Amino acid sequence: MQNNLFQIETETNWEDLGDGIKRQIYGYNDTVMMVKVKFEAGAVGTLHQHHHSQVTYVETGVFETTIDDQTKTLKKGDGFYAPPHKIHGVVCKEPGVLIDVFTPHREDFLKTNS
Amino acid sequence: MQNNLFQIETETNWEDLGDGIKRQIYGYNDTVMMVKVKFEAGAVGTLHQHHHSQVTYVETGVFETTIDDQTKTLKKGDGFYAPPHKIHGVVCKEPGVLIDVFTPHREDFLKTNS
Numbered sequence: 001m002q003n004n005l006f007q008i009e010t011e012t013n014w015e016d017l018g019d020g021i022k023r024q025i026y027g028y029n030d031t032v033m034m035v036k037v038k039f040e041a042g043a044v045g046t047l048h049q050h051h052h053s054q055v056t057y058v059e060t061g062v063f064e065t066t067i068d069d070q071t072k073t074l075k076k077g078d079g080f081y082a083p084p085h086k087i088h089g090v091v092c093k094e095p096g097v098l099i100d101v102f103t104p105h106r107e108d109f110l111k112t113n114s
Numbered sequence: 115m116q117n118n119l120f121q122i123e124t125e126t127n128w129e130d131l132g133d134g135i136k137r138q139i140y141g142y143n144d145t146v147m148m149v150k151v152k153f154e155a156g157a158v159g160t161l162h163q164h165h166h167s168q169v170t171y172v173e174t175g176v177f178e179t180t181i182d183d184q185t186k187t188l189k190k191g192d193g194f195y196a197p198p199h200k201i202h203g204v205v206c207k208e209p210g211v212l213i214d215v216f217t218p219h220r221e222d223f224l225k226t227n228s
Contacts, residue, residue, distance in 0.1 A: 002197060005181045009191035027169035027195030032146070032217040034169040034193060055141035055148040057213045059173060067119045077123035079148060081141030083116060099171045101215040103146040 001105075002029035019043055020092070025109060026099075033105035039063070039092035047089035052102040054082040061096010065089075115219075116143040133157055134206070139223060140213075147219035153177070153206035161203035166216040168196040175210010179203075 003025065012024045020043030026034035039045070039061065047066065057079045065074050067081075067088040074080060076096065082088040090098070121140045128136045134157030140148035153159070153175065161180065171193045179188050181195075181202040188194060190210065196202040204212070 003195050005184055005195055005197075006179070006186045006188065007193040007195070008188075009193075026171065026193040029167055029195070029197065032167045032169055032215065034171060034195075034215060036171070036193075053143055053146045055146055055215060057140065057148060057150070057171070057173070059171070059213075065120070070119055072120045074120065074122075079121040079140040079150075081117050081119055081121070081143070081148075083119075083143065099213055101146065101148060101169060103217045 003027050014038075021045070023109075028105045030105055032101065032103045033109065035100045035102070035106070035109065037098045037100055039090075039096060039098070041092055041095045043092045045090040045092075045098075047087050049085050049087045050102075051084050052104060052106065053084050054088070055101050056080050056082070057099040059097040059099050061092060061098075062094040063096065063098065064091040064093055115224075117141050128152075135159070137223075142219045142224075144219055146215065146217045147223065149214045149216070149220070149223065151212045151214055153204075153210060153212070155206055155209045157206045159204040159206075159212075161201050163199050163201045164216075165198050166218060166220065167198050168202070169215050170194050170196070171213040173211040173213050175206060175212075176208040177210065177212065178205040178207055
């Protein structure tokens with residue numbers, strides 16, 4: 001299982017998740033998946049946890065980010081690391097985009113995207 | 115082995131790789147690593163291959179990107195997927211930043227960064 005070698009933003013489907021959040025699926029195979037997530041101001045990535053390791057880059061915007069028992073305001077150019085099974089979530093303070101990468105890949109995202 | 119939970123751009127070391135390329139190490143553990151790579155115009159990410167799976171996001175700039183036998187010009191907002199052991203490289207056409215993510219993590223990058 002793998003995506004195309006190239007992902008062109010204007011040719012990639014936006015999946016509307018509701019509540020001011022949309023996403024595009026970028027590169028992936030069985031072991032890794034990159035996902036671009038667009039947030040309107042006030043949108044909330046609810047606190048949750050999963051077995052995947054997650055690394056995230058703040059492409060634009062400002063996000064109040066909680067991981068485990070720590071909360072920090074991250075802005076364009078910053079990033080975070082959410083270890084497996086650690087509770088994490090974001091509140092979008094200024095509209096923007098997060099680049100989320102998971103290992104292994106998010107099988108559940110492919111199911112909802114088809 | 116893992117990085118801090120939060121990576122703040124202004125507090126993160128830039129490693130100068132020479133020839134117009136610098137990088138910052140973002141989130142990682144044993145299974146994944148996010149790396150931010152800044153290119154001056156004309157800088158070349160030489161064709162190479164590795165056993166890691168790689169997904170990349172074009173944060174800014176324009177990059178002529180080759181993977182295997184395909185070449186495409188990618189710009190801000192696009193991305194690519196380099197499968198394990200597939201030759202890939204970039205030529206920076208307009209200055210910018212790539213967000214590279216590898217699985218497993220790049221042990222070699224940590225050695226040169228210390």
